Amino acid sequence: MDIKRSVLWVIFVGALVLLYNNWQVHTGHPSMFVPSQSLPHPAASGAQGANDVASTPAGAPAVQSGAPAAQAQLVDVKTDMFDARISTQGGTLERLQLLKEGDAKQPDTYVTLFDDTATHKYLARTGLVGGDFPNHTDVFTLVPGPTTLADGQDTLTVRFESPEKGGLKLVKTYTFTRGSYVIGVNQQIVNAGTAPANPSLYLELVRDSQPVETPRFSHTFIGPAVYTDQHHFQKITFSDIDKNKAEFATQADNGWVAMIQHYFATAWIPPQGKDRTYYVEKFDPTLYRVGAKVPLGTIAPGQSVDIDSKLFAGPEEEKMLAAVAPGLDLVKDYGWVTIIARPLFWLLEKIHGVIGNWGWSIIALTLLIKAVFFPLSAASYRSMAKMKEITPRMQALRERFKGDPQKMNAALMELYKTEKVNPLGGCLPVVIQIPVFISLYWVLLSSVEMRGAPWIGWIHDLSQQDPFFILPLLMAGSMFIQTRLNPTPPDPVQAKMMMFMPIAFSVMFFFFPAGLVLYYVVNNVLSIAQQYYITRMMGKGKTKKLAAPTPPKQ
Incomplete structure (x- = not known):
């Protein structure tokens, strides 16, 4: 019933397939999805x-x-x-x-x-x-x-x-x-x-x-x-x-x-x-x-x-x-995301007209997008926080009814109903945002304006990979922190795989253009900050509720 975890697994497997396919194309082998093209001899x-x-x-x-x-x-x-x-x-x-x-x-x-x-x-x-x-x-x-x-x-x-x-x-x-x-x-x-x-x-x-x-x-x-x-x-x-x-x-x-x-x-x-x-x-x-x-x-x-x-x-x-x-x-x-990507590039170009640096413009655009989607992100993080709270009870129910899946599902549904937790609550807000983030990926990958554009210090060209791999390492660290903040899967094997995902994804980011990695790093850092803030506010609200004085008896 953990829909969010299922979606993450689908994304993870899909990413591995795309990673392997692109490696095949990069090394001169035919694509898994597009028939091979004739190369000149x-x-x-x-x-x-x-x-x-x-x-x-x-x-x-x-x-x-x-x-x-x-x-x-x-x-x-x-x-x-x-x-x-x-x-x-x-x-x-x-x-x-x-x-x-x-x-x-x-x-x-x-x-x-x-x-x-x-x-x-x-x-x-x-x-x-x-x-x-x-x-x-x-x-x-x-x-x-x-x-x-x-x-x-x-x-x-x-x-x-x-x-x-x-x-x-x-x-x-x-x-x-x-x-x-x-x-x-x-x-x-x-x-x-x-x-x-x-x-x-x-x-x-x-x-x-x-x-x-x-x-x-x-x-x-x-x-x-x-x-x-x-x-x-x-x-x-x-x-x-x-x-x-x-x-x-x-x-x-x-x-x-x-x-x-x-x-x-x-x-x-x-x-x-x-x-x-x-x-x-x-x-x-x-x-x-x-x-x-x-x-x-x-x-x-x-x-x-x-x-x-x-x-x-x-x-x-x-x-x-x-x-x-x-x-x-x-x-x-921009392919199938053109309807979203073109307005995003228009906005990025306007921001660059004010800031004058494409790297800082990427950061500003990411901040703006995260601000627009904050209500959806907040709903997702609240749902994830609630799921994290009841994870021990879910594990206990799975252990108790591991021989009877029907009773286990019924018990889990009753737990969700009692605690007012929606298993889809942490998933749907993320799914809604995915097309926007994919579109921004294509904007940064396709824009020749990034070619030769510097950001700061060691980043002299946002269209080339980070020469010292600093941004990819930050990307891997931010993904690891996000994984720690999410509910731990009850299955130990799944838990280990979830911890392995940041490493698998980071392999690609070591070779991605610096502009793309910069966007993902900023997006992850902002997501961590939002999740930490919302989880902390929920904790304070729960503490205040528990500490509220009992009204005197009449």
């Missing part, structure tokens, strides 16, 4: 040059790889935000470092999104389909001009021109803007031939399924996504693509496509109001892509068509993303 990736990844969207002619690759050049582009490299083969953006997002563990390096190496491939490319037209395998010509954003300059344009092919010429212009993670991409399609042409423009993101670095024992989504006003945000796992089970909107005149990873995302945003077809597929043993194909209509000889698109590549900061395109802020994905 280094040798295969290394054998493929940019010209070998020549597949184009459905409807395009086969493209021959070969001699043009030797003519391709790499163009370095530098701005205040990016250190980029664009290949003249297709005018493909094949390397992009974020200069505002330096690696906290290696200050001289930066976060790299697009990349093309022997072990990792991640590209943003475009081209024309619908005929033998210029595409990402053709060698373009760099139009002479600056490739570095000069001091005092707000924008930098870098232009590439394709050779005439199938009567069409493609002019691709990248526009980099100071202080912005959005790259403007204008594509002018010129019909230099003698016959009308009816091409479509494709914009796609190509990458392998190689995982990115995430906190140990934590699993975050990596893969493509499609957004439309009608179907909203749709994530697609690599495993679903492998099994041809990917579900997403394919037709729209709005929306965007993206590749998502922990803290960062890239997205192609075609011009709104133009019909497009979205596609997601695996087109190579190690490579996946998500893209949009935009019909351009008939282009008569001597005419041209201009298409302006946006390419986002940067951190998942909600305000910034929402300003770039409708729904783009959803790439910062």
